[in-house]
Amino acid sequence: MTMIQPKMAASVQSPKMTARNVNVFYGDKQAIDNVSIDVDMENVTAFIGPSGCGKSTFLRTLNRMNDTVASARVEGEITLDGEDIYASGMDVVQLRARVGMVFQKPNPFPKSIYENIAYGPRIHGLAASKADMDVMVERSLRRAGLWDEVKDRLHDSGTALSGGQQQRLCIGRAIAVEPEVILMDEPCSALDPIATAKIEELIHELRGNYAIVIVTHNMQQAARVSQRTAFFHLGTLVEYGVTSDIFTNPRQERTKDYITGRYG
Amino acid sequence: MALGSEHTLKAFDEDIDRLRGLISEMGGRAEAAITESITALTRKDLELAAHVVENDKKIDELETEIEKLVVQTIALRAPMADDLREVVAALKIVGVVERIGDYAKNIAKRVPLIVESGSIKPTTLLPAMAQVAGEMVHDVLNAFAARDADLAAAVCNRDKVVDDFYNSIFRTLVTYMMENPRHISESAHLLFIAKNIERIGDHATNVAEMVYFAATGQRLPERERGEHPTEPHEE
Secondary structure, eight states: OOOOOOOOOOOSSOOSEEEEEEEEEETTEEEEEEEEEEEOTTOEEEEEOSTTSSHHHHHHHTTTGGGGSTTEEEEEEEEETTEETTSTTOOHHHHHHHEEEEOSSOOOOSSBHHHHHHHHHHHHTOOSSHHHHHHHHHHHHHHTTOHHHHTTOTTSBGGGSOHHHHHHHHHHHHHHTOOSEEEEESTTTTSOHHHHHHHHHHHHHHTTTSEEEEEOSOHHHHHHHOSEEEEEETTEEEEEEEHHHHHHSOSSHHHHHHHTTOOO | OOTTOOOSSHHHHHHHHHHHHHHHHHHHHHHHHHHHHHHHHHHTOHHHHHHHHHHHHHHHHHHHHHHHHHHHHHHHHOOOHHHHHHHHHHHHHHHHHHHHHHHHHHHHHHHHHHHTTOOOOOOTHHHHHHHHHHHHHHHHHHHHHHTOHHHHHHHHHHHHHHHHHHHHHHHHHHHHHHHOGGGHHHHHHHHHHHHHHHHHHHHHHHHHHHHHHHHHSSOOOOOOOOOOTTSOOOO
């Protein structure tokens, strides 16, 4: 199946990540069937589709999180800056710093707010001194839109924050190791509408510096935050295009049925 | 079940059906107004004319009701893709149908002014012209309810017929006015009536373009127009 190219002006840069003919199996069960897609810098790409369509599974192939599942097997080629991330020489820890991930349920470490942010840079050796680290922590918390709310209590526990604040802390934690791509798996599902709106605004602000991929089951959210949208169904990529086109005039019947609420 | 329905949320289908039903009703009333206003003219029926003027209020009320329903549907259902285009088209269409109703009312208002001035021959082409325009309105609103792009495109092609009628009537009346200066007033009213019907035809084609876009997401290509009446006419 050839990839359906979105209609858009030629990119100035080549894609940050590419996937070509990717298949994913859990044991004998095929979860992803021949998916090819590009992820571009300075863009938010949304993966939408019904439960079980494979969007989270595919997201996890982009930073090899599926390696943690014993029965998972990935075929095909996935590149970051042109390099195959499944090649035998690839440093997976480094990969996961460059391609960071934020999960559905906020999962701050049971440490202070400061330590949540500092942990990653410390193990990657990114800060030369305490002063350096302080600067990195502040920068990450500012970028995550959390600094003003926590600057006077950096040594309080990260788990004492509200749900929305915890999620922003997790985003700050991902940013602290200076990623290039940020993967988000339903980051707002556990949050109330105001916290959700703050995260969406944060995504909008972050977009200029990263490539962001967000899995969401909320179509309105995909419509609000993304520039490109990919619709998955039963493990295949049905349609991929400019978000406004997908939501006003999709080309595939299955896409239309899903987004208009006729599916199921 | 209505075409394009079967949303998982049945209430959404009910809203869309109600919207289409109200638009059909509004269109039916506008068509009736066109027919009745011309009938009132040819039969010199002042009561029927007054009836058309009075009934225009109901057309205006329907516009308001439909607008409210569209806004509500957008807020509560967050329609996407073809549903969104249909709902936006509905909003634009009711504005145009309300104008069509106004043109018919305007025709009816001129009937007493023509009748009181005594004998006049209203051109026999007017009822035929009004019939074509009325059918265009009827068909284009059916096309909307059925999301039928082809039917909408076909309506556009009939506008030339209405334009050609208008040009004939225009020339006939200008000649008549030159030969019968005592009847210039009534003739002028008839000219305005013919112009109103010609505008109704134009509005029907505007609606057809909206219906086509709602159904397909594409614009209709440029259509052929009738000859302009003030352009030199080859003898």
